[in-house]
Amino acid sequence: MQVNSDFSRTAALKTCQYQWVQSTQPGVERAMLDRIGKERARATSIVRYHPGSLFPTHTHPGGEEIFVLSGAFSDQSGDYPQGWYLRNPPGSYHAPFSREGTTIFVKLWQMQPTDKHVVRINTNDPASWTMKNGRSVCHLYRDRIESTSLQKLTENEKLFSAGYPLVPSELLVLSGSVIYNDIEYIEGSWLRLAKPDLQSVTAGNSGTTVYLKVGEFQNVSHEGSM
Structure with missing residues (x-):
């Protein structure tokens, strides 16, 4: 499939x-x-x-x-x-x-x-969150291949700021919404961006929290389970 x-x-x-x-x-x-x-x-x-x-x-x-x-x-x-x-x-x-x-x-x-x-x-625990470049971030996992985190964006904030590594990225909208190519994606929506750019994703009018994975994880392609 x-x-x-x-x-x-x-x-x-x-x-x-x-x-x-x-x-x-x-x-x-x-x-x-x-x-x-x-x-x-x-x-x-x-x-x-x-x-x-x-x-x-x-x-x-x-x-x-x-x-x-x-x-x-x-x-x-x-x-x-x-x-x-x-x-x-x-x-x-x-x-x-x-x-x-x-x-x-x-x-x-x-x-x-x-x-x-x-x-x-437990991402509900405030101790799991830190401030990075003025944004609240919950780091979940990081190695040489991927970086996975939760990110809280304020109203209309760009997800990818200047200096951000523009590598393939995946996001799941956990709350609020994001705007991508002038289309709003509300809570629960999923996006996998092959070649993101600095302007490609912004938070909606009420801000948002997203699960974000960036890196070369798309290169892993084996037979799995479940």
Whole structure:
């Protein structure tokens, strides 16, 4: 299966454009944002667990990255309500479930094989945030390939400021909205920018918070899982 699989091209989806499909497990649906492969795929998705739904124990040979958008996500390592960031390295395994229901942002098989980092960050904790160049930032992960963070933008603020490395970038709108090519993308929208420029993305009139990943992560393309 190929969904937005040409990483030389920009892809952008509003929430109203998401197409929800049933996963292999009852009560778990997903909206595919980009995907290369079949059931075991390099994939970026929004995944929705209905209350009481689960996945059996499975491994993630290429790693898994999760951001909890609503409800509470759980596995054998604990319970993670809205705002938690989880990073499970290649070779990890778990049996995820949700008692009350949850919606999560998931990236599969997009880590380096040598990555061994297990990350758990509560982005609701003020201590997780710092000020960088006048902007509130929550750093989630960084290595030689990628930099991942949450960023809070004020009204009409440009996402990419002068001096910002203009490399491929991906963002998920967590609150408020962003304007890209004169189109407004509200909360829940996803954009993958192949060649961003300094003028390409600005916050909406009420400001915004975005998940932002920048780097050469698009070059990782293996068969994954889930």
